[in-house]
Amino acid sequence: MKNEVDVIVNVDVSPQGIDYELSISKAMSEIKIEDIKIVVAAPEHEVYVDTILDTIREAAKKRGTGIAERTHEYVATKMKEGKAVLALHGDKFAGFSYIETWGNKHYVTTSGLIVHPDYQGLGIAKRIKDYTFTLARLRWPHAKIFSLTSGDAVMKMNTALGYVPVSFNQLTDDDAFWHGCQGCVNHDILEAKGRKFCVCTGMLWDPEKHHGEPTSLEVIKDVMRTLVLRGIE
Numbered sequence: 001m002k003n004e005v006d007v008i009v010n011v012d013v014s015p016q017g018i019d020y021e022l023s024i025s026k027a028m029s030e031i032k033i034e035d036i037k038i039v040v041a042a043p044e045h046e047v048y049v050d051t052i053l054d055t056i057r058e059a060a061k062k063r064g065t066g067i068a069e070r071t072h073e074y075v076a077t078k079m080k081e082g083k084a085v086l087a088l089h090g091d092k093f094a095g096f097s098y099i100e101t102w103g104n105k106h107y108v109t110t111s112g113l114i115v116h117p118d119y120q121g122l123g124i125a126k127r128i129k130d131y132t133f134t135l136a137r138l139r140w141p142h143a144k145i146f147s148l149t150s151g152d153a154v155m156k157m158n159t160a161l162g163y164v165p166v167s168f169n170q171l172t173d174d175d176a177f178w179h180g181c182q183g184c185v186n187h188d189i190l191e192a193k194g195r196k197f198c199v200c201t202g203m204l205w206d207p208e209k210h211h212g213e214p215t216s217l218e219v220i221k222d223v224m225r226t227l228v229l230r231g232i233e
């Protein structure tokens, strides 16, 4: 697949004539999807944390949503605990997401999904989501998995995996989870509505209501292999 190329033309009209400068902001390059690796992040991936946080901040600025601010330490810990998934193109950061448990491990969320702008539209978010979703189910098979999102792409991916829209009272009542909404521009609405609803859509995947396997056997095997090799339960 080819990257888009932004051609910038600066034109200067003066008595001497027209002068112009042409520059290409992004080198034309071929990104082969098979060269993008999806991995359960490990401690050595901490070198990517600051890039991940910058990319999340930039995306939130563009979307005007505000963010659940995560510290370097928080994300690095997710990597150490085998709760994060990375997409890498060689040694370049392409995408990220992580999982977290809430309410005594009765609930799990997949959060912080981000794909670097250079790699969007290639199906990477979908692959990352398959990994975080599988990681969550292998580690906490009885937990309900939920998502709180205003993003079309995430809603689409959740729906494909079998999540259904639910009211907020079916999500965790763990204060620590809702605390994460404080950085959002709509936090006042959430509080005014007593946490019952807001701008985001709550979506839930309940293991008791699902039979059959929405992700590929390859992803399940790969995540299992990683968990066994690292001794993660």
Ligand SMILES: CC(C)(COP(=O)(O)OP(=O)(O)OC[C@H]1O[C@@H](n2cnc3c(N)ncnc32)[C@H](O)[C@@H]1OP(=O)(O)O)[C@@H](O)C(=O)NCCC(=O)NCCS
Pocket (backbone or CB within 6 Å): 059, 060, 063, 113, 114, 115, 116, 119, 120, 121, 122, 123, 124, 125, 126, 127, 149, 150, 151, 152, 153, 154, 156, 157
């Ligand atoms: C949203 C985001 C993660 C998508 O990453 P991506 O790698 O480009 O997504 P994919 O190519 O894997 O697409 C996954 C699905 O979402 C759809 N999709 C992707 N971007 C979309 C958009 N902006 N609007 C609607 N649907 C979108 C794709 O069509 C695809 O659906 P399909 O399988 O039915 O065709 C990426 O654009 C991003 O990081 N954005 C900024 C941060 C953000 O919005 N995060 C989500 C927080 S809720």
